[in-house]
Amino acid sequence: MKKNDFIELEIEDVTDDGSGIGHYDGMAIFVKDSAVGDRVKARIVKVKKHYAFGRVEEIISESHNRVESACPVSRQCGGCTLQHIGYEAELELKKNRVINCLKRIGGIDNPEEYLEEVVGLGSSPERYRNKMQFPVGKDKDGMTVLGFYAGHSHSIIPVEDCMIGHEINRYIIAAIKKWCDENKISVYDEETGKGFLRHVLTRVGFQTGELMVCVIINNKKMKFSEELVSCINEALSKAETKDAIILKSVVANINTEKTNKILGEETVPVWGQEYITDYIGDVQFRISAQSFYQVNPVQTYRLYSRALEYANLTGNETVWDMYCGIGTISLFLAKNAKKVIGVEIVPQAIQDAKQNADLNAIKNAKFYVGKAEEVATELLSGKGTDDTYEEVPDVIVVDPPRKGCDEKLLNTVIKVKPNRMVYVSCDPATLARDLKILMANGFNLEKFSVFDQFSRSMHVECAVLMSRADR
Numbered sequence: 271m272k273k274n275d276f277i278e279l280e281i282e283d284v285t286d287d288g289s290g291i292g293h294y295d296g297m298a299i300f301v302k303d304s305a306v307g308d309r310v311k312a313r314i315v316k317v318k319k320h321y322a323f324g325r326v327e328e329i330i331s332e333s334h335n336r337v338e339s340a341c342p343v344s345r346q347c348g349g350c351t352l353q354h355i356g357y358e359a360e361l362e363l364k365k366n367r368v369i370n371c372l373k374r375i376g377g378i379d380n381p382e383e384y385l386e387e388v389v390g391l392g393s394s395p396e397r398y399r400n401k402m403q404f405p406v407g408k409d410k411d412g413m414t415v416l417g418f419y420a421g422h423s424h425s426i427i428p429v430e431d432c433m434i435g436h437e438i439n440r441y442i443i444a445a446i447k448k449w450c451d452e453n454k455i456s457v458y459d460e461e462t463g464k465g466f467l468r469h470v471l472t473r474v475g476f477q478t479g480e481l482m483v484c485v486i487i488n489n490k491k492m493k494f495s496e497e498l499v500s501c502i503n504e505a506l507s508k509a510e511t512k513d514a515i516i517l518k519s520v521v522a523n524i525n526t527e528k529t530n531k532i533l534g535e536e537t538v539p540v541w542g543q544e545y546i547t548d549y550i551g552d553v554q555f556r557i558s559a560q561s562f563y564q565v566n567p568v569q570t571y572r573l574y575s576r577a578l579e580y581a582n583l584t585g586n587e588t589v590w591d592m593y594c595g596i597g598t599i600s601l602f603l604a605k606n607a608k609k610v611i612g613v614e615i616v617p618q619a620i621q622d623a624k625q626n627a628d629l630n631a632i633k634n635a636k637f638y639v640g641k642a643e644e645v646a647t648e649l650l651s652g653k654g655t656d657d658t659y660e661e662v663p664d665v666i667v668v669d670p671p672r673k674g675c676d677e678k679l680l681n682t683v684i685k686v687k688p689n690r691m692v693y694v695s696c697d698p699a700t701l702a703r704d705l706k707i708l709m710a711n712g713f714n715l716e717k718f719s720v721f722d723q724f725s726r727s728m729h730v731e732c733a734v735l736m737s738r739a740d741r
Contacts, residue, residue, distance in 0.1 A: 271294070271322060276313055278309065278312075278330065279292030279309070280292055281301065281333070283306060289301060290302075290310075292324075297320060298321040299321070301325065302345075302351070305354060305355050307335060307336075309329075312324030335356050337354060337355065341433045346420055347421075347427045348423070348427075352725075353433075357395050360722070361722060364388070364722060371698040371702040372698070372701075375699055376701075378705070385720065386719045388719075389722065391568065391569065395726060397436060400436060400548070400567055401473050404429075404446075405424075414455070415447070416446060424460060430444075436476075437511050438481060441508070442470070443470075445505035446501070449494065449498050450467065455494065458488050460530075465488060468486045468488055469532050471533075473557055478548050479516050484559040485522050485540075488525065489524070498540065499540065502520065503517065518546050519539075519545060521537050523560070524537070537559045544558055550564070551571050553601045555598070555626050562595050562622075563598075569731075570598070572721065573721045575602075577694055580690070581667065588664055588665075589609070589610045589666070590610075590613070590688075591669075592666065593669045594637065594669070595623070597612050597622070597626050597637060600612040601626060601632055609636070610634060611638070612638070613639075614637070615642070616639075641676070642679050643677075643678035643682060662688075672696055674695075674703060677707075680708065684707075684712060684713075687712065691713065692736075694733050695732045708736055712738060714739045716735040716737050718733060
């Protein structure tokens with residue numbers, strides 16, 4: 271087999287990034303934009319020793335799970351990988367991915383027996399994101415385009431709208447294009463490091479309707495500010511959306527580094543305030559351009575509500591929330607706990623967590639900066655925090671990054687032996703690895719739920735309840 275060969279394949283499975291898997295002459299062939307059950311004619315684009323990559327040239331017979339994509343550029347864009355698959359089939363793929371990881375990596379027999387439910391977005395998996403980031407470029411005619419990078423490249427695929435983002439974004443895209451073209455705003459060139467406008471970031475409060483527009487600029491000073499605000503307001507005056515949207519914030523983020531990193535360290539006001547507010551349940555959050563905040567607020571509320579249910583708090587418990595971010599789970603838990611202690615390595619996130627606690631008049635949540643595994647040890651010894659002894663936790667909640675929990679933190683959990691542990695995971699492989707360690711050291715798996723937090727991609731989140739085996 272060599273590059274540009276054509277082969278016929280039956281798609282039998284799917285990878286963790288959403289590519290279909292078929293087999294030909296004993297080799298696994300990975301084919302983007304295919305669905306389990308498709309029979310396709312594929313052109314080979316890359317050949318390795320034991321596997322190859324192909325591209326769909328023709329669908330000979332369609333899978334019953336295949337649907338027409340709602341997005342006109344889904345094949346070119348590097349964002350969504352499951353636009354061509356029906357939503358019920360998407361949820362089944364995600365459930366199976368979690369189950370398979372728990373079996374294969376976690377060594378758990380019959381994990382289906384512990385599964386409570388798969389929580390999807392309902393009838394429509396579109397329009398769920400409250401934050402979007404658009405790189406900016408020029409087309410062949412010199413006109414401004416906003417869009418997304420093609421898969422595995424920095425070539426911009428222009429878009430007028432994005433089906434997984436809030437519908438207000440199509441009006442903001444049009445406003446930015448008009449502002450750039452009317453004022454001859456140059457756009458950033460990654461090769462030369464020159465050009466004024468790099469990216470545009472938007473945030474929308476799904477509960478409040480508040481809108482932030484952030485332009486990321488390759489300059490120390492903003493220019494044509496009044497014109498920018500005028501273009502945005504003009505676009506909003508014509509906007510037809512199901513919810514009322516209110517412009518609250520226009521800011522400029524300064525990034526003059528020659529880097530792929532989107533945001534720089536400094537954000538300056540252009541118009542209005544420097545933040546918007548939104549709610550998850552009845553907890554209010556103040557969100558700046560650089561704040562970490564869950565991009566799917568509807569599912570976040572469902573996920574955190576399940577975590578609170580699993581924690582089973584009566585008001586007498588001390589809770590540790592490791593990898594707490596800006597305190598979203600911590601503040602959910604605090605209303606039902608005696609005390610919540612949140613730990614996060616990012617100083618700005620802890621600053622936001624403290625501000626959010628004050629915003630909600632929550633007094634029983636304390637937040638510390640540091641590595642979760644190190645601060646946990648300090649909390650047990652009463653050293654390194656505020657020289658006061660912290661109670662041994664009754665419940666530990668962890669919400670780690672994709673790499674999962676640090677081994678030292680798991681050892682601390684095993685040493686502490688909390689009555690319950692709630693594990694919120696964004697990667698089923700590292701979740702399964704960590705559960706295997708916990709179950710080998712005195713914990714039982716009680717139950718778990720699967721949440722579709724990032725529809726139209728293969729990303730999936732879980733909430734898991736563990737309990738002490740000796741109780």
